[in-house]
Amino acid sequence: MPSSTSSRARRALVLGLTGLLAAGGLATASGTAQAAGGTLGAAAAEKGRYFGTAVAANHLGEAQYAATLDTEFTSVTPENEMKWDAVEPSRGSFTFSAADQIFDHAQSRGMKVRGHTLVWHSQLPGWVGGLGASDLRTAMNNHINQVMGHYKGKIHSWDVVNEAFQDGSSGARRSSPFQDKLGNGFIEEAFRTARAADPAAKLCYNDYNTDGINAKSNAVYNMVKDFKARGVPIDCVGFQSHFNSASPVPSDYQANLQRFADLGVDVQITELDIEGSGSSQATSYGNVVKACLAVTRCTGITVWGITDKYSWRSSGTPLLFDSNYAKKPAYTAVLTALGGSSGGGGTPDGATCTATYSKQEEWSDRFNGKVTITAGSSPITGWSTTVTVTSPQKIVTTWNGSPTWDSSGNVMTMRPNGNGTLAAGASTSFGFTVMKNGNSTAPAIGACTAS
Secondary structure, X not given: OOOHHHHHHHHOOOOOOXXXXXXXXXXXXXXXXXXXXXXXXXXXXXXXXXXXXXXXXXXXXXXHHHHHHHHHOOEEEEOOOOOHHHHOOEOXXXXXXXXXXXXXXXXXXXXXXXXXXXXXXXXXXXXXXXXOXXXXXXXXXXXXXXXXXXXXXXXXXXXXXXXXXXXXXXXXXXXXXXXXXHOOHHXXXXXHHHHHHOXXXXXXXXXXXXXXXXXXXXXXXXXXXXXXXXXXXXXXXXXXXXXXXXXXXXXXXXXHHHHHHOOOOEEEEEEEEEOOOHHHHHHHHHHHHHHHHXXXXXXXXXXXXXXXHHOOOHHXXXXXXXXXXXXXXXXXXHHXXXXXXXXXXXXXXXXXXXXXXXXXXXXXXXXXEEEEEEEOOOOEOOEEEEEEOOOOOEEEXXXXXXXXXXXXXXXXXXXXXXXXXXXXXXXXXXXXXXEOOOOOOOOEEOOOEEO
């Protein structure tokens, strides 16, 4: 479970598109058709799964971050914004502003949201640990009720209890204020409270180092088996899946997922990241995806972050996009494992297109942008792409296209304003004017979707 400490240290490193512009004088964001199977989310959906990522609220204002999120993923998990210290820093005083920012962004784009996390020994405000048993039980149940109540009917899955078991060979429960003062029964109580708080949500237990069959995963397995036998409400088990060369993907990873699924719960890969690079990293990512696809009740995969530069272990370059948001070999391996195309997909007849941006005229308060749409090796009959500006920028004028806008007003989807047919290799273009409002950052151009 990544903590906010590592995340905050890396949040200071904000590399936008400005550096790319300075280096090349031209910002280019291109992609081929994002029709069925052309993105991580689309390809996973064809397999009946979601493909999600962890999201930090303070990065949503970065155009390339938001554009990659919106293009590739169909589910989000707040990194830290729904944890106890974030939403209830003082007893009975709840604040959801940062969590709502992520939730609203996801909801406006039709993405699922995983709630993370309700009861965890870490990132607790100091007041929780100082409570006696009776007060702690009241506080735990109130926290679950208030947080789940705020999002009632809107969160797909909740990590109700997180990391309650020790590492090593004992299979024992981890020492925590909840375990030490409430005993083993706190997990069951948390799940029963959660079911009453939001009957529609999937209720998950989430942990790390449980990816293979070992003492820790056996302890979790036995708990889930007991819960199912006694009617304790548990719907899913999350496997964090943080891997590196010292802790690689276990050979029995799929078998472990399957034995939990056989208990009658869904399994979800909840925090996937794999340190490494090149073909070795790509192979590991591909194997994880294949294992999930082989288990009918493996309902989705979440990677713990979008870009290496904001990863909680960025020095290990563990994610699918590098620090400049370029797709890594691991991305291609995942998309291929999901049945998509490493070239970005395409329509059944192979139609593809690219979208390329260039800055045009610029004044002190505004600039013009131009996006060139180019058909691939086959003719296309239509196209679309997105243009994402960084707040407080606003697009005030467009030409040669038909725009629609998301609820924030920062993401424009552009389509032809007439006949969208292009011969193979042919191009067309559209333009727009951006009011800077103090920010000269280039817009992020999404991948091009052809039809």
